[in-house]
Amino acid sequence: MRILSILLMLLPFSALAEGARMVMDCQVTSRCDVDGTCVAADVPVQFELAPVSIDADGAGTYSVTAMEETYEATAPSRAGPFVWDEGNGARYTLTLTSEDTAIGLMQDIKNDTYAVDSKLIFMNCMVIL
Numbered sequence: 001m002r003i004l005s006i007l008l009m010l011l012p013f014s015a016l017a018e019g020a021r022m023v024m025d026c027q028v029t030s031r032c033d034v035d036g037t038c039v040a041a042d043v044p045v046q047f048e049l050a051p052v053s054i055d056a057d058g059a060g061t062y063s064v065t066a067m068e069e070t071y072e073a074t075a076p077s078r079a080g081p082f083v084w085d086e087g088n089g090a091r092y093t094l095t096l097t098s099e100d101t102a103i104g105l106m107q108d109i110k111n112d113t114y115a116v117d118s119k120l121i122f123m124n125c126m127v128i129l
Helices: 002-019
Strands: 022-033 038-054 060-066 069-075 082-087 090-096 101-110 114-127
Touching: 038 114, 060 082
Parallel strands: none
Antiparallel strands: 022 038, 022 114, 038 060, 060 069, 069 082, 082 090, 090 101, 101 114
16 A cells, blocks of 8 residues: 555656646747847747656756757756757757747857857747647
8 A cells, every 4th residue: 555655646747747748839920130130020830848857846858849850958947948959059949938928049059169140039829738
């Protein structure tokens, strides 16, 4: 009976890790270059965020699918920010800024030390799952 009680206490943590998947439909509204030049945009993008290995606060590793590609991201909480590398020095940070907005930061990182190019992406988002 004691073993069953321990197993039942652990169940919510594993269920939380599996059941916390979030899917967001976003619309890019503008893109800004590193020099501050911004242009209006109207580009749809969907993000799927699924916990892989997180603690009780949601800190840990997530699977992020965007633009039909899947990446391994890290985040300090369920609310992010979610950070992943897209390969070839490209790093992406997704920050949920309110219930219906998000900001994406695309950086071209060289030698793991500094960004040589960055773009800030403003989005309106709706959580669909």
